[in-house]
Amino acid sequence: MKKKLNVGLVGMGKMGILHGGILCSMDSVVPVAVADTETMLHSFAKSILPQMNFYKDYREMLEKERLDLVYITVPTVLHPPIAEACVEKGIPFFVEKPLGISCEQCVPLIRKLREKPVINMVGYVLHFQDVVRKARAIVQSGVLGEPIHLKSYMYVTQTLSKSGGTKYKKSVMGGGVLNVVATHLVDILVWLFGDIAQVQGSVKSYHSHEVEDFAHSYLRFRSGLEGYLDTSWSLRGYRLPEIKIEVEAEKGRLILTEDYVKLFLDASGRWESFFKQTLYESVEIDVGGPEFTREDRHMVDSVLNGKETGLDVLYAYEIQRVTDAIYRSAQMGQMIEVKNIGA
Ligand SMILES: NC(=O)c1ccc[n+]([C@@H]2O[C@H](COP(=O)([O-])OP(=O)(O)OC[C@H]3O[C@@H](n4cnc5c(N)ncnc54)[C@H](O)[C@@H]3O)[C@@H](O)[C@H]2O)c1
Incomplete structure (x- = not known):
């Protein structure tokens, strides 16, 4: 049996x-x-x-x-x-x-x-989302050549008035939008492009008393790729969480959102689009997304x-390091090495 x-x-x-x-x-x-x-x-x-x-x-x-x-x-x-x-x-x-x-x-x-x-x-x-898996397969295939620069964001409309309560306590959630929501974005960036070596972050609270409603960080990857992430849960117009990652690379450009992956290769001189509907692989039950x-x-x-x-846990610890490093960097007002954070 x-x-x-x-x-x-x-x-x-x-x-x-x-x-x-x-x-x-x-x-x-x-x-x-x-x-x-x-x-x-x-x-x-x-x-x-x-x-x-x-x-x-x-x-x-x-x-x-x-x-x-x-x-x-x-x-x-x-x-x-x-x-x-x-x-x-x-x-x-x-x-x-x-x-x-x-x-x-x-x-x-x-x-x-x-x-x-x-x-x-x-x-x-998000490791199990079709579009993210497609983007990773493209990056891993090497067709883009060396990634040079990226911009990325994760936004959701969640907090537009003064917010207290457990969900906005640093001692319970570890932070605001960065640790609670954009940890997913940090994860995808690391999964696609490898370790982040240095960060220079800034955070801003407006509605929440204890935690940040906005966070921004410059990122320098171990591979040499550089760019930034931007996140907020206090922007109007994002009923559902939205992620966008745009990468400029040696041989082309890649754009990833929840709905599609778009790829431009210099060699072909045109855009190719992969929509989530066509990438969809069925699952045994679909509650909240495959x-x-x-x-x-x-x-x-x-x-x-x-x-x-x-x-x-060891992988997730590396994501936590990046998040903690962004908070530390924002506090210190300078770029810091992720490896100096944690054990
Ligand atoms: N993967 C995702 O996309 C995603 C989305 C939302 C939340 N999360 C994560 O999931 C976790 C839970 O979030 P949620 O939205 O379900 O929260 P929630 O507040 O809806 O549920 C938490 C539950 O834990 C219970 N609880 C609290 N203390 C407990 C204890 N000591 N022992 C047993 N139960 C206890 C509460 O009574 C409540 O029922 C969070 O860490 C959050 O970051 C992940």
Whole structure:
């Protein structure tokens, strides 16, 4: 008989419900337990999922259940400690992005993983988006030659008035739009073009009391590529998050958005467009975008086959370093080396 994974979820908010819904549809998964401090959720969830066990404390869930995989979908500050608890129990885990509120907070998790490795993955879901995968294939193919300069942005209309509350606390989320939203943009830039060596950042708060609503950084990649990222959650006109990356390279130009990849090659002298509709590959269930299903399928298959995910805590730590470096650089008012951040 094929093995089935007993899965537990910590946090049944927006992302917990999304991942939980996808996992429930997979033959190779048995969602057995949920831990959430919000007990109101328990009575509602019990009424539709009577076969599952509900806990207020995730530690009790890890103690009492025989879990093969844990999904961690709680506010960012809780990612590292819950992941550490999984490592201590030897249970593979998926943790949502970003890895934590700072590099410093993630160091004990990395140490524990070195001592006792378990399969793990961090939710940089855009690795599973068709257009992003197409862009990466183009960059990796070498047709563009050496990348020279890039400009990129990630915008969303989220915060247009004075904002407080947990979602805007530095101690809970690690920052504002940069750590919460544009961590996805940093991730794609690193995945496409390799390590970022130096940053010169600036941040601005207007609506939020504790965290930035705008962030901008000049980026110098180890490869020699240079350019900038710009991000805000306080711009009108972006109902859904929007990313745009434009790269000028030795032999052409590439533009990536959520909807398409456009490629201009000097050799052909024309633009070629790849739209998400034509790149679309179907998935077993589509809740919130096919990329989330592919992400969960990749996590489940990695555990079933005992394989690394290739998108793990160590990778996510490098993204956290860049984010932390941008904050530090903004504070110091100078360009800084990413390698000087964290451990
Ligand atoms: N990949 C993506 O595109 C994406 C999108 C949105 C959010 N996220 C990430 O997912 C994570 C969760 O975000 P969300 O939007 O689902 O938040 P949310 O506020 O909707 O849900 C968080 C849930 O965690 C529960 N919780 C809080 N403390 C807990 C504890 N100690 N033990 C158990 N449960 C606890 C809350 O009661 C709530 O139900 C965040 O880190 C966020 O950055 C990722």
